[in-house]
Amino acid sequence: MTGSRRLRVAVVYHVWPHYRRAVMQAMDRCAGIEYAFYGWNAPYQGIEPVDPASVRRFVDAPFRTFGPFMWQPAAVRAALSRRYEAIIFLADQHFIATWLGAVLARLTGKRVLFWSHGWLRRESANRHRVRNAFHALAHCVMVYSQRSRSLGIMGGFDPSRIRVIYNSLDLDAADRVVSRIEAGTLASANPRVLFDDPQRPLLVYTGRLTRKVRLDLLLDAADRLGRQRRPVNIALLGDGPERAVLEADATRRNLAVRFYGACYDEKIIGPAIYHADIVVAPGKIGLSAIHALMYGTPAITHDDFDRQMPEVEAIEPGRTGAFFHYGAAHDLARAIADWLDNAPARAAVRVAARQAVHDRWNPETQAAAIERCVIETCGGSA
Structure with missing residues (x-):
């Protein structure tokens, strides 16, 4: 996608933990992309959430859990919204709304990216098939390490769709x-x-x-x-x-x-x-x-x-x-x-x-890597 207008991208998390503030702010400073950060503004599993005022566009997105599974209505609303050209989902197979949201985003012409741990270990054939099927919903899978990318490639996933963005603190x-x-x-x-x-x-x-x-x-x-x-x-x-x-x-x-x-x-x-x-x-x-x-x-x-x-x-x-x-x-x-x-x-x-x-392991590097993934996945320069 080319042109002078900034790409509009929703980034959907269940909860943005406090330690993500620095990379969120680095992303918020991006010249070519306007991000909207979706997440529930509430503590989760003993971890404090980020202050929503840390970024320019924060959308409160409550969720419900059912055993190991999670449902987040706002993830589906973001996928259907005409506002966004692309959606970045935190990639967790237990997030039902991510499966549905990724499909709906694709059907409505959006590009889908997963922000993911990716492939962490060698797995059984059945587990590997499920993981690959899940990641196949995304046009681009952004992972934290070279090892994760290598494991994905060894498991048969398209190398051109796996990008390393590393991880960061402030x-x-x-x-x-x-x-x-x-x-x-x-x-x-x-x-x-x-x-x-x-x-x-x-x-x-x-x-x-x-x-x-x-x-x-x-x-x-x-x-x-x-x-x-x-x-x-x-x-x-x-x-x-x-x-x-x-x-x-x-x-x-x-x-x-x-x-x-x-x-x-x-x-x-x-x-x-x-x-x-x-x-x-x-x-x-x-x-x-x-x-x-x-x-x-x-x-x-x-x-x-x-x-x-x-x-x-x-x-x-x-x-x-x-x-x-x-x-x-x-x-x-x-x-x-x-x-x-x-x-x-x-x-x-x-x-x-x-x-x-x-x-490598810092917010500016991570935000720049995410920006490159979004722009390339959307088909060109913003």
């Missing part, structure tokens, strides 16, 4: 925090002062405290390191249903663990990550990898990529982090000890980690 905010830390003007204290022995290595986790993130492995690994006369301090920034269980386990093992609780203030989270020796995510790492690297801190997570999230691709073993064998606390302890003993100089790690985010 890098500008992190850069401001880092500058203030290094200038000595940020009032937030170094988290090491929370511990009786602040000289011990500091391990940090940020995120929801749920069973699937496997923080039990981190406590087990810390216990093993302590018995090897290598005690560590652990700061957990987040809250969730597993907190009481983890608190009891830490007390039973006599570990130095501090539970900060839920926090969304980068002026607190940023220094905690910046001053940590390692960010540890024993389960899926996801955006925690980007969060760690943008403050210049290495990340350790497990090595079973079929059970990982796309952002694991941002970690470069031996340079900006390390991997341990999936589900193995003893190997997590080994990976932590090995990094503490043999890692490159801290300053070099910080530079490499932050450079990885500045190169």
